[in-house]
Amino acid sequence: MPGVQLDQIGQALASCYDNLVAEGIPDHLAALVKRVDRADRDAPPTAPESGGRIALVVEDEQETRDLAESVLEETDLRVVGCASAEKALSFLQDHGGDVALVFADIRLAGAMDGVQLARAIATLWPCTRLIVTSGVEPEPGEALPEGAVFIPKPWRAFDVLVEAERATRDPAPPIA
Template sequence: MSAGKRLLLVEDERSLLMLVGDALEDTGFDVVPAHDGVQAMARLQDEGGFDYVVSDISMPGGISGFDIAEHVLASESQARIVLVSGLARGQLPPLPAGVTFLPKPYRISQLLDVLG
């Protein structure tokens, strides 16, 4: 399935970052955590080569999930991007092409389905 696939997980709620990261690792993903958009951008620039990027949309630090998605689309076009938010889809700006939205709260099984 997804064994060995590198996944950047961006979530500012630390308990959720750990919970989701552990669950994804248990299913075979190589998870690289980031606690905000600033750290995520640094990981993208320093490490690169991610197969998947899962990011919260609203985070502190001035870099949103939308910013991360735009950066990934510009530099790592093969990566599958999933943006998550507690806001309703209608409350958000349009998603960039090729980006999937997953509403919070979500089940790990829902995230796995979206990741394919």
């Protein structure tokens, strides 16, 4: 369909999907829709279009990630969400010089956890402010890098916003 934007196609498919669900969607079509939805969620994150510094939220639970993103959208930082440490590192490879803050859960889907991610960021992007969160305290062998802040779950929006404010006050990290 030349000239048709992908957003329009997505909206049309979403509308069809809603109608099919209302009518009772066949199992084979439901499985296909789930695969397409999963592929869309697995796509690498992209930077927001406007300029400025970025807050990167790394959380595999969608609802928690959405909540953290909503809180951080109240700051001057642009917000990007990732479901895994691997996706976060991929994003950082392209936009690391713009990332002021990384807010990551310790327990993540994928091969890396949030502590390993924090250590990698502290080494590769040392000017990035790190917040690590979890429902349990980090294990003794899971030492956070120097300067990283641990905020236990359930975290308060105020605590996250205080750290975001600190990240925005610091000078922009040098671009390598």
